[in-house]
Amino acid sequence: MPHKLLVTAAALLFVGFSAACGTVAEPPVITLIPAGERPPSRFTDPELIEGEALYNLACAHCHGYELQGQLEASIPQTEALGMHIVPPHDETGHTWMHPDQLLIRAIREGIPNPLQQYPMPAFEDAYSDAQINAILRYIRFFWTEEQRDHNRRVTEQWAALDQQFAPTEGETMP
Numbered sequence: 585m586p587h588k589l590l591v592t593a594a595a596l597l598f599v600g601f602s603a604a605c606g607t608v609a610e611p612p613v614i615t616l617i618p619a620g621e622r623p624p625s626r627f628t629d630p631e632l633i634e635g636e637a638l639y640n641l642a643c644a645h646c647h648g649y650e651l652q653g654q655l656e657a658s659i660p661q662t663e664a665l666g667m668h669i670v671p672p673h674d675e676t677g678h679t680w681m682h683p684d685q686l687l688i689r690a691i692r693e694g695i696p697n698p699l700q701q702y703p704m705p706a707f708e709d710a711y712s713d714a715q716i717n718a719i720l721r722y723i724r725f726f727w728t729e730e731q732r733d734h735n736r737r738v739t740e741q742w743a744a745l746d747q748q749f750a751p752t753e754g755e756t757m758p
């Protein structure tokens with residue numbers, strides 16, 4: 585079947601499914617706050633201010649402006665479709681459990697999960713290492729002291745393993 589037809593067939597199927605079960609809620613209307621009307625940052629540290637601004641620009645519409653996860657109004661629609669919702673990054677989530685190396689990889693490479701309605705995009709080289717570190721520092725602000733300790737520990741362990749298994753000078757990977 586030509587590609588265009590396939591897409592049309594999929595769209596018709598979806599419309600049919602929505603009409604048939606009648607439980608799929610209308611997508612919510614989301615109103616953005618114009619830049620000039622947003623409240624000033626609560627931070628004085630320039631790195632945290634930058635992290636907060638970048639997070640609000642690129643991540644908050646999915647992970648929540650308070651890092652609470654997917655926007656509440658859109659959750660019924662996702663659940664009606666039988667899909668996963670966007671996870672929170674605050675202390676109720678699981679982001680703190682992972683080493684920074686994996687968090688950075690998730691941000692750069694994305695997580696193409698077919699079970700997610702709003703899958704994690706790959707930001708590739710959109711942000712510098714310093715900008716990603718600023719975003720992570722802002723995210724860490726929402727964790728408990730114990731969660732920060734755990735994240736620090738697993739990050740150090742990951743770095744030690746990287747060091748141990750890194751190819752030595754002159755050695756090439758198979």
Ligand code: HEC
Pocket residue numbers: 639642643644645646647669670671672673677678679680682687688690691695697700702703704705707719
């Ligand atoms: C289109 C929605 C969307 C946007 C935009 C988005 N994310 Fe995600 N993100 C997701 C979803 C969905 C997951 C869960 C993926 C999974 O586990 O299958 C995720 C997972 C993650 C993870 C893995 C850790 C965890 O707790 O699951 C990190 C880290 C992350 N996102 C950071 C970010 C950052 C930083 C930004 C902004 C630069 C961002 N995300 C923007 C949807 C999004």
